[in-house]
Amino acid sequence: MKHRIFALLPFFVFVVIFAGAGIISKDFYSMPAYVAFLIALFIGFLQNKKLSFNDKLAIVAKGAGDVNIITMVLIFLVAGAFSGIVTAAGGVESTVNLGLSIIPPQFMVVGLFIIGCFISISMGTSMGTITALAPIALGVSQQTSFPVSICVGAVVCGAMFGDNLSFISDTTIAAVRTQGCKMNDKFKQNFFIVLPAAIVTIIIFFLTTRHLSYTVEVGDYNFFEVIPYLVVLIGALIGFNVFAVLFSGIILSMIVGIYNGSFSFLESFGVIGEGMTGLFEISIISIIVACIIALIKENGGISLIIDVIKKSVKGKRGAELGIGILVLLVDFCTANNTVAIVIAGPVAKDIGDEFGVAPKRVASILDIFASVGQGLIPYGAQLLTAAAIVKISPLAILPHLYYPILMLVSVLLFIAFRPQKDNKKPVPTEVEPAEAEAETEPIK
Template identity: 50%
Template sequence: MKKGNPWALIPFVVFLILFIGSGVITGDFYAFPVIVAIIIAGAVALAMNRKETFARKVDIFCQGAGNLNVMLMVVIFLLAGAFSGVTKGMGAVDSTVNFALSFVPQNLLVMGLFVIACFISLAMGTSVGTIVALAPIGVGISEHTDLSMALVMAAIIGGSMFGDNLSFISDTTITAVRSQGVRMKDKFKVNFWIVLPAAIVTSIILGIITMGETAQVEHVSYSWIKILPYILVIVFALAGMNVFLVLASGIVLAGAVGLVDGSYHVMDLFQKMGEGMAGMYEIAFLAILIAGMVEVIKYNGGIDYLLYLSTRRIKSKKGAEFSIAGLVGITDLSTANNTISILITGPLAKNIADQYGIERRKTASILDIFSCAIQGLLPYGGQILAAASVAGISPVSILQYSFYPVLIVVCGIIAILIGYPKKNNA
């Protein structure tokens, strides 16, 4: 294996210094815009390697940025944003939350909130959006009982990470799948059976430690028709339909429901689609810019060096899988963003997987599971910060009840050790 060039990794170092350094100095890890940090790091990459002309380096950058998988990822991001915007605007989120709450037994509220968060995040494809929708309800439940506010918030965060890790319209899932060139339904099947035990054990733990606590939840109304677009997307995706058709069908149905029930006029509908897409612009441009920067780093020998460094002590396929898990986990610790961590480590993981014969669906699952696990445990991550802000508590206080993120790490490790899935399993 080529040893590569460690100096080619300087752009990565610049990015981490800007992103983490600004967070340490200001106390806000989102103070320095991540897209600006990437642009500066990309500029550093283009300034390196004097053997090549600047025009040639720009060509290399653009070839990476315009990679087929990257462009497909960007279009999927935009469609997912449009679907999210249209469904939210016509009241699908509220209906889904109210539907779930109406079925929760009053003596299992915290466990119920966890399960509800799992379902809603799976449907919506966003962990932060799920937290924003459910956290106020969790605050109300905590205030009317002796239940710890931190415990309630941890249950909601755990459930939100379930869907973030599995949803067909989650940016982390889209990124993991596209970076490894695997079908969404194949990754979902592998990923789901790895994390399901963690979700079950989490539910049991929450049920046991809150046994006897009850609170009265007011009667809430919901509309089945508003929930249908989410159900349609999940069913079509599991059936193996092309992701573009899945999202397009969801947008059309959600738009039709909104027009029929008066939630939208025609121009309102298009405006919501545009707003939803606009919400994905940053992650779309990040995908493009990171891919371009990585291509230049790869050309200069940086990826070869990372491969050499991360695989020199690997003696088996299991060792390679643990290496991928460690890489994406460390990257997420550094960036506090699981999607960005997958964008950065995805190409490297693919190279390791090809070298050691790891199935792509397993690699995509490892990337998604371990990045989401770390993200759900970061007190400076967006998910915990959002919940802590709504609840008015310290982000650190939530960590002691963060059962689900810890358990999916355990389940991920077990899956690697036992060699799941076997090659003949779908």
């Protein structure tokens, strides 16, 4: 069944069901993504009569049991645990108030963007950042002559910065694990691509708000509560083992929370569990998608996609642009950048191997294009949440989302002016178990 478009039927079924339900109900979260993926997986099992049901089970089990998928799921759960415990310990509120206390009033909107960058890169979640900062953005708007859409736009921009870069972001984890590269290699590659976009965003926010004057009341903060964030951020940047960094953050957050009376020792485990629950869905989705991709690959669907891209593009630049467009379109259909990366990641890996594109470049391109899409679609969770908190339309926020647009410009320039010496020889198409296991070792 190689090179037959029929092999891609499970993916088309998912898009029709998920996107169709969103269009009909005008709510892209009315249909749980994992339900749509389960239906798509069922369709995959009905294909290829040459294989028995048990043979297909063996194929999907091998796909779901891939070391990258299992590692990714475990990191999701531990990252969720850290996010839950550090928030309950007061880390988010103290971090926000600390940032506000050191920012001059004339730079307040710029400050909202910068604080959003710091919190999102520390927490690894754009949704958590928006939830924490959107009420503050509303307060800044109420105390000043700033339109609330500008203030919230700065928050969303900052949230997407860290969502694309953080070592504990589910998008970063998915991009790195699907490509089999090192976390800090992807971070360095990614950071220098988006840094110009962040700098220009700061300039734009400053120029558009500098003529307005205002005062802002800042709440209390406890620097002790900010320490877990700093430890995780610094440890990740240095290149320590991601599990060691996250567990250190969890333990420190437990100590902080128990010390300041936020929760007792026994209650802390319940808080950790609640944090992990927040990432259960994406963990299950990752496993189901791995099963679907395994069947599609077995039936020749992946080979078909690679052949189409090979005929449509020329050289490494074309391959990189093709990967970016692929994940961007998937994000438009799924309204979830992590899901988009999980779906497009295996295909991008094969394309990268075929054209000799370094895994860290593929991971960066995947993450950036997915974040661009997620930061601009008005039906995505980020804009819907921000708009709901401040009670405005998501469309009102769109004109002020400078960072996702500039991020797209940056990555297109990155592709257009790529160094020709990069990764001349194609990388292996398979990640050996020993090599994959080495990814969990401390990075020197």
